[in-house]
Amino acid sequence: MSEAELLWVEKYRPRTLSEVVNQKEVVERLKLFVKERNIPHLLFAGPPGTGKTTVAHALAHDLYGEDYAMHMLELNASDERGIDTIRNKVKEFARSRTAPHVPFKIVLLDESDNMTSDAQQALRRLMELYTGSTRFILIANYPSKIIDPLQSRCAFFRFVALSKEDVVGRLSYIAEREGVRYEEEALDAIYEISEGDMRKAINVFQAAASLGRVTVDSVYRVVGLAKPREVREMIESALSGNFEEARNALRKLMIEYGLSGEDVVKQIHREVFSSDLKIPEEQRVLIADYIGEIHFRMVEGSDEEIQLSALLAWLSLLGKRARR
Amino acid sequence: MRRLPWFIKHRPRTVEEVIDQEEAKREIRAWLEGWLKGKPPAARGLLLYGPPGVGKTSLVEAFARELDLELLELNASDRRRREDLERVVAIAATRRPLRKRLMIILMDEVDGIDPRTDEGGIEVLSRLLESALNPIIMTANDPWKDSLRSIRNKCKLVPFKELTEAQIAALLQRICEREGISCDEKALRLIASRNRGDARAAVNDLQALAENGKVSPEAVERLLDWREKSMNIWRTLGELFYAEEAWRAKRAVTQSEEDYETLLAWINDNIPKKYKDPEDLYRAYDALARATQMLRRAKATGEWGFLRYMFDLMGPGVALAKKGEVSKEKFSFPERIRAMTESKSMREQREELAALIAKRIKSSRARVKAEVLPYLFVIFREGSLEAAAGLSLGYSLSEEMITYLAGKRAEQVVSTAQKLRGGKGERRAERGKGLDGFLR
Numbered sequence: 001m002s003e004a005e006l007l008w009v010e011k012y013r014p015r016t017l018s019e020v021v022n023q024k025e026v027v028e029r030l031k032l033f034v035k036e037r038n039i040p041h042l043l044f045a046g047p048p049g050t051g052k053t054t055v056a057h058a059l060a061h062d063l064y065g066e067d068y069a070m071h072m073l074e075l076n077a078s079d080e081r082g083i084d085t086i087r088n089k090v091k092e093f094a095r096s097r098t099a100p101h102v103p104f105k106i107v108l109l110d111e112s113d114n115m116t117s118d119a120q121q122a123l124r125r126l127m128e129l130y131t132g133s134t135r136f137i138l139i140a141n142y143p144s145k146i147i148d149p150l151q152s153r154c155a156f157f158r159f160v161a162l163s164k165e166d167v168v169g170r171l172s173y174i175a176e177r178e179g180v181r182y183e184e185e186a187l188d189a190i191y192e193i194s195e196g197d198m199r200k201a202i203n204v205f206q207a208a209a210s211l212g213r214v215t216v217d218s219v220y221r222v223v224g225l226a227k228p229r230e231v232r233e234m235i236e237s238a239l240s241g242n243f244e245e246a247r248n249a250l251r252k253l254m255i256e257y258g259l260s261g262e263d264v265v266k267q268i269h270r271e272v273f274s275s276d277l278k279i280p281e282e283q284r285v286l287i288a289d290y291i292g293e294i295h296f297r298m299v300e301g302s303d304e305e306i307q308l309s310a311l312l313a314w315l316s317l318l319g320k321r322a323r324r
Numbered sequence: 325m326r327r328l329p330w331f332i333k334h335r336p337r338t339v340e341e342v343i344d345q346e347e348a349k350r351e352i353r354a355w356l357e358g359w360l361k362g363k364p365p366a367a368r369g370l371l372l373y374g375p376p377g378v379g380k381t382s383l384v385e386a387f388a389r390e391l392d393l394e395l396l397e398l399n400a401s402d403r404r405r406r407e408d409l410e411r412v413v414a415i416a417a418t419r420r421p422l423r424k425r426l427m428i429i430l431m432d433e434v435d436g437i438d439p440r441t442d443e444g445g446i447e448v449l450s451r452l453l454e455s456a457l458n459p460i461i462m463t464a465n466d467p468w469k470d471s472l473r474s475i476r477n478k479c480k481l482v483p484f485k486e487l488t489e490a491q492i493a494a495l496l497q498r499i500c501e502r503e504g505i506s507c508d509e510k511a512l513r514l515i516a517s518r519n520r521g522d523a524r525a526a527v528n529d530l531q532a533l534a535e536n537g538k539v540s541p542e543a544v545e546r547l548l549d550w551r552e553k554s555m556n557i558w559r560t561l562g563e564l565f566y567a568e569e570a571w572r573a574k575r576a577v578t579q580s581e582e583d584y585e586t587l588l589a590w591i592n593d594n595i596p597k598k599y600k601d602p603e604d605l606y607r608a609y610d611a612l613a614r615a616t617q618m619l620r621r622a623k624a625t626g627e628w629g630f631l632r633y634m635f636d637l638m639g640p641g642v643a644l645a646k647k648g649e650v651s652k653e654k655f656s657f658p659e660r661i662r663a664m665t666e667s668k669s670m671r672e673q674r675e676e677l678a679a680l681i682a683k684r685i686k687s688s689r690a691r692v693k694a695e696v697l698p699y700l701f702v703i704f705r706e707g708s709l710e711a712a713a714g715l716s717l718g719y720s721l722s723e724e725m726i727t728y729l730a731g732k733r734a735e736q737v738v739s740t741a742q743k744l745r746g747g748k749g750e751r752r753a754e755r756g757k758g759l760d761g762f763l764r
Contacts, residue, residue, distance in 0.1 A: 006719070007718075225698075243605055255663050
């Protein structure tokens with residue numbers, strides 16, 4: 001056991017394009033850019049945990065070497081939603097001097113599908129304005145949420161969900177380095193749970209390893225522990241008519257766990273369509289309809305707790321109807 | 325000679341003379357007639373409530389006169405401690421009427437009974453309400469006060485309406501005629517509007533102006549201060565949740581002294597206290613959720629006119645959602661505000677931690693909170709101490725962050741980290757320096 005430890009998603013993140021084991025097609029094309037020492041604007045799209053951000057960093061590393069961070073501005077649209085913040089930072093960065101041995105700087109805009117279309121329009125102007133000195137790499141889960149004029153300015157790279165071989169292979173590589181004992185089926189189970197999301201797979205693996213030998217049981221135990229029980233409990237309390245208990249659970253999720261209203265809505269939605277939840281089939285649709293409505297209102301900026309309380313009240317009412 | 329205040333001099337002498345309040349009159353009359361038939365009604369007490377100066381006390385006095393009943397009045401200026409009340413009221417209220425003449429016990433302004441200085445007063449009253457052989461009538465501006473709960477449940481509640489400006493102006497006109505003073509009609513309307521709904525205050529103002537000279541609009545402007553008539557939060561909630569009419573519910577939210585953001589929080593917490601039927605609950609929340617949407621629209625567009633609909637939805641929308649009973653559960657302080665205050669430092673730890681890790685694993689804070697912290701919780705709370713301690717060192721977590729992640733195991737994690745750190749040969753020399761390397 002070494003003394004200081006890191007999250008394995010950080011520790012085993014590939015640093016160079018050659019270290020990236022999957023997304024072969026993408027990596028091969030990018031290596032050509034490195035050879036030419038020039039890149040167009042790029043759009044990386046694909047499901048979470050498929051290596052988009054990692055590949056962007058590896059690309060910059062291969063272009064600029066160890067100190068690549070000096071020539072790259074990293075912004076995350078989820079955390080810096082305001083286009084003004086983005087504009088100011090990009091402007092400042094683009095105007096700063098470019099080191100003589102570097103042909104251009106890179107702006108990496110992660111989770112850019114979380115930007116409003118207005119913000120994307122503004123971004124489009126920024127890209128045109130600074131295209132001489134700066135290349136943009138946009139990263140998104142859903143390319144359809146990126147407006148056409150931005151898409152057309154970028155070379156498009158599609159990242160695919162990782163295969164079972166990729167995930168299991170990586171986990172056993174890590175296990176060997178970390179001296180983790182595990183049963184083979186446990187890695188299969190992690191792959192199933194991760195749905196091809198490497199970040200999730202590694203996080204689950206590390207948490208399970210901290211409990212001891214990694215087994216199928218310990219994997220499911222971790223998943224159970226990591227998923228706030230409150231979501232299911234909240235739904236069940238509401239359906240059984242215990243609104244106040246449901247709302248206490250909601251507050252726990254939002255205040256203690258720090259989940260955003262959208263996180264909560266997504267989790268409720270997932271539960272509603274899970275067969276573990278015993279409700280009349282047609283009610284699943286009625287609930288989804290209302291979820292969609294309040295989700296929209298939250299995106300608009302309405303008070304999240306009150307919107308979610310209304311959803312819980314709706315569940316209480318449906319629960320009462322189902323009992324009749 | 326001491327001048328008699330006009331509001332006493334011109335007090336209504338008959339039930340008829342009391343302005344408006346027709347419904348209250350009907351209810352009180354029917355109730356008193358029940359007493360007169362010799363059998364105490366189910367509720368032995370009435371609680372008349374409504375804004376000040378609308379005729380609650382006057383009406384009781386007028387009824388006593390009209391029905392030839394004795395009247396025992398106790399108001400806020402009298403001491404209302406347990407002993408005082410026990411002596412005066414208890415005897416009178418349990419006395420069998422000798423000459424078939426009932427005695428109305430009128431307790432004015434019971435919401436003014438101070439639970440501290442008028443020790444035990446409420447309890448005596450409450451007991452009295454179960455056994456009284458004479459009608460007990462109480463008045464209050466704010467019947468929803470916590471201190472009145474035991475009384476409230478044993479009484480019939482009779483609401484009084486606020487008077488309209490026209491009604492008050494007409495009253496002032498009559499008094500001017502009786503006093504033989506000439507008055508500018510505009511000035512009277514101004515006095516009426518400056519004393520929204522409160523006849524007593526309006527009459528007082530009229531007298532003050534008349535005794536100072538001419539009653540002109542300018543004089544009114546000069547002399548009268550705007551009388552703030554805003555409702556405190558408890559009254560707002562009472563008026564809102566018990567309102568049967570849209571106007572009353574709307575007034576409750578628009579005349580509250582609390583701003584609408586605060587009100588939304590209070591209403592949000594108190595809907596489930598007052599509405600227990602899921603049908604009512606859902607309708608109320610649907611209205612409240614729509615109200616916040618209207619607020620959002622007002623903010624987003626800068627069209628503050630949208631607030632009108634917000635008030636419609638949070639007031640009448642919530643009030644008229646009820647088809648069933650309103651629960652007797654008491655109103656409560658918004659839990660969210662309390663929870664947010666209590667968890668402030670915890671939330672700060674979470675945000676700092678999320679920012680720290682997001683930077684290291686190149687992700688967003690939002691994603692770290694949703695997808696990484698849950699696994700850290702597992703490691704810190706359920707996993708091996710070495711794993712938790714190792715990560716604490718690897719990310720130089722502060723003691724507060726470790727406490728946030730590990731909860732009860734925080735101390736064990738910290739001491740394990742100290743051992744791990746101290747155990748390494750090359751670090752031994754630094755041991756004296758303590759742990760500030762990671763416990764910043």
